[in-house]
Amino acid sequence: MRYKRVEDAKDIVSESPYYVENPTQYKNKWNDVFQNHHPIVIELGMGQGDFIIGMAKNYPNINFIGIEMFLSQMAHAVQKLEKLHLPNLKLIHMDAKDLDTVFGKEIDTIYLTFCDPWPKKQDEKKRFTHEGFLRVYDKVYKKDKHLILKTDNKGFFQYSLESLSQYWYVFDKISLDLHHEERSIPNIMTDYEKRYYVEGRPIYYVDAKFMN
Ligand SMILES: C[S@@+](CC[C@H](N)C(=O)[O-])C[C@H]1O[C@@H](n2cnc3c(N)ncnc32)[C@H](O)[C@@H]1O
Numbered sequence: 001m002r003y004k005r006v007e008d009a010k011d012i013v014s015e016s017p018y019y020v021e022n023p024t025q026y027k028n029k030w031n032d033v034f035q036n037h038h039p040i041v042i043e044l045g046m047g048q049g050d051f052i053i054g055m056a057k058n059y060p061n062i063n064f065i066g067i068e069m070f071l072s073q074m075a076h077a078v079q080k081l082e083k084l085h086l087p088n089l090k091l092i093h094m095d096a097k098d099l100d101t102v103f104g105k106e107i108d109t110i111y112l113t114f115c116d117p118w119p120k121k122q123d124e125k126k127r128f129t130h131e132g133f134l135r136v137y138d139k140v141y142k143k144d145k146h147l148i149l150k151t152d153n154k155g156f157f158q159y160s161l162e163s164l165s166q167y168w169y170v171f172d173k174i175s176l177d178l179h180h181e182e183r184s185i186p187n188i189m190t191d192y193e194k195r196y197y198v199e200g201r202p203i204y205y206v207d208a209k210f211m212n
Pocket residue numbers: 001003044045046047048049067068069070073094095096097113114115116190191192193
């Protein structure tokens with residue numbers, strides 16, 4: 001997928017107090033970075049940040065880390081943060097496939113929100129729910145596996161359910177239309193989700209766990 005380039009993204013991001021430079025030095029020390037022992041939740045491919053910023057505002061007793069490999073996307077998030085003070089939020093510029101170089105066993109929950117579906121068979125390994133990624137996640141979960149996924153892409157959702165269940169995850173909650181559930185599931189919309197919501201597209205949701 002192609003995203004719009006922001007000319008001075010590197011400067012915008014590196015000047016932000018939310019941005020963590022050289023994150024590998026904090027492996028196994030993220031609670032020290034936040035100076036507390038609250039749970040740590042990460043979002044892979046946070047894009048322009050609406051979701052992770054909303055979560056950090058709503059849940060001050062949880063630490064959030066947004067991960068994004070495209071600096072221009074992160075620059076938009078940083079601009080939204082300019083007038084906010086959220087000590088429980090950090091942003092990392094990296095490829096999610098290298099998660100275990102930055103984190104030890106210290107992550108409570110992983111959010112995958114509207115990730116690129118990579119529909120072609122030859123790109124299967126790039127999907128965030130491919131077994132290769134699930135193996136990496138195992139290296140960073142503190143104890144139990146806990147992954148929450150939202151997508152508008154039915155094919156990717158079906159693939160993810162299969163891949164997760166083959167990898168021993170069990171599904172705590174599933175929705176085939178998150179915004180029209182009878183018993184509503186607490187939700188903060190991502191940037192992409194806001195657009196899809198206006199278009200009336202159903203959003204697929206799964207909260208998947210494995211208790212070790
Ligand atoms: C379709 S956008 C969704 C953005 C956001 N989660 C939302 O829902 O608005 C997918 C994002 O994932 C990022 N991304 C894709 N592959 C990635 C990877 N391997 N590591 C980190 N970020 C990645 C892209 O740069 C893009 O910003």
